[in-house]
Amino acid sequence: MEPEFNVAEELAKQPHLLEIPGHLLMKGGAQNYIGAVLCLRATLYFKEAHTPLVREALCKCFDDFKWLAEPHLTWLWREEPRQGQPLSAYGQAKSLREMLSAMDEDDYLSFYYLNGKQSNDASAWLFDIFGMQGWSAKMGDELSVLQFSVPLLYQEQSPLSFLRLFLGSARRLVPEQGYAGHAFNLSVTNRDSNEPTEAFMAARMPGLDVGTAALLANIPEFKPTKIKTVSWLTLLDQARLDLVGGLDGLRAQLPSSHFAFYDYGNGVVIQAGAYPYLGGDADDPKPAAYVLLNHVLKDIRYETVGSLHGGSHDGELRLVDWSADQWLKRLDVDADDIPAWRAKLLRDEPCLDATNTLPGRL
Numbered sequence: 001m002e003p004e005f006n007v008a009e010e011l012a013k014q015p016h017l018l019e020i021p022g023h024l025l026m027k028g029g030a031q032n033y034i035g036a037v038l039c040l041r042a043t044l045y046f047k048e049a050h051t052p053l054v055r056e057a058l059c060k061c062f063d064d065f066k067w068l069a070e071p072h073l074t075w076l077w078r079e080e081p082r083q084g085q086p087l088s089a090y091g092q093a094k095s096l097r098e099m100l101s102a103m104d105e106d107d108y109l110s111f112y113y114l115n116g117k118q119s120n121d122a123s124a125w126l127f128d129i130f131g132m133q134g135w136s137a138k139m140g141d142e143l144s145v146l147q148f149s150v151p152l153l154y155q156e157q158s159p160l161s162f163l164r165l166f167l168g169s170a171r172r173l174v175p176e177q178g179y180a181g182h183a184f185n186l187s188v189t190n191r192d193s194n195e196p197t198e199a200f201m202a203a204r205m206p207g208l209d210v211g212t213a214a215l216l217a218n219i220p221e222f223k224p225t226k227i228k229t230v231s232w233l234t235l236l237d238q239a240r241l242d243l244v245g246g247l248d249g250l251r252a253q254l255p256s257s258h259f260a261f262y263d264y265g266n267g268v269v270i271q272a273g274a275y276p277y278l279g280g281d282a283d284d285p286k287p288a289a290y291v292l293l294n295h296v297l298k299d300i301r302y303e304t305v306g307s308l309h310g311g312s313h314d315g316e317l318r319l320v321d322w323s324a325d326q327w328l329k330r331l332d333v334d335a336d337d338i339p340a341w342r343a344k345l346l347r348d349e350p351c352l353d354a355t356n357t358l359p360g361r362l
Helices: 007-013 052-072 096-101 134-138 152-157 161-173 191-202 238-243 246-253 288-300 322-328 335-348
Strands: 019-022 031-046 075-077 087-089 109-114 126-131 144-151 177-186 233-237 259-263 267-272
Touching: 007 152, 019 191, 031 152, 031 161, 031 191, 052 096, 052 109, 052 126, 052 144, 052 161, 096 109, 144 152, 144 161, 152 161, 161 177, 161 233, 161 267, 177 191, 233 238, 233 288, 238 246, 238 267, 238 288, 246 259, 246 267, 246 288, 259 288, 267 288, 288 335
Parallel strands: none
Antiparallel strands: 019 031, 031 144, 031 177, 075 087, 075 109, 109 126, 126 144, 177 233, 233 267, 259 267
16 A cells, blocks of 8 residues: 655655746746745735734734744845835844834835745745825725735644634734635746746646735725635625625535634634645546635626736736636536535545634634
């Protein structure tokens, strides 16, 4: 009998397997930096980033992240800072609280904490704040974004830490929508040149998130009470939860053996499955847990977000226009097929238990 495959052991032996060279699918070929790296990433869309209360909440979120990541962090990038340099070595940068305390409500919040060897490397450890300026928020464009990620090896070794961090951040920021699962973090300084890599991988991995959250946050399509996607963790505020029949309505359609619900103060976080999924099986690449959740929430999913990537330069693959809309629909199946997907989930996938969920489930 063949020995059981140990994911953590293999990742520890070959961590670079999850890294993709920069510019790989661009004209001219690969360059000497890490353009994309596979990780587990959270995205939360929230409001009032210009206020002292929410800025302190962001600092507390970063405090929690540092407990996991600080030994690994190497760089801090900032976009157009009013004070200081765009790039700092992490050990030489002021604390997030110090920087925020020196900013007024109309300053643009842009912080990228990374762990790359080179400053332009994509990073599996990431803490990224995009905060709207006060004047813009008061005009109605006030959706801000927090993203953070951990390496897949860390998730394998400490499977509840990320879930705990996601719930803690949600309870502090009280976001409108959010999700967390597998993603390719792209180089902060070379995002455009690595979007084709993300698009190529997304076509083969239905569990993958794509697109730049900060660019999507305040486009017109994001205004209605809808969601971008489902993932291992999916957050719905109360308004969105009401539109899909409330907690009882979701519970009636999603088996408790494989779906957990957590209160975050203004809605629920839904955990779909015992662990994050990149894909399904050889018969169908769609993860069964995500298919069922997507079906239940499809009525509040955006029909379009315009484009998820920038335009092509030389014909390289991008998720724009029609192809971006198809990505949003990647988990759709016919309603008549849902019983078979439910049976597949119950038959083939592990149940939730104390090793893969947190106390306090609803």
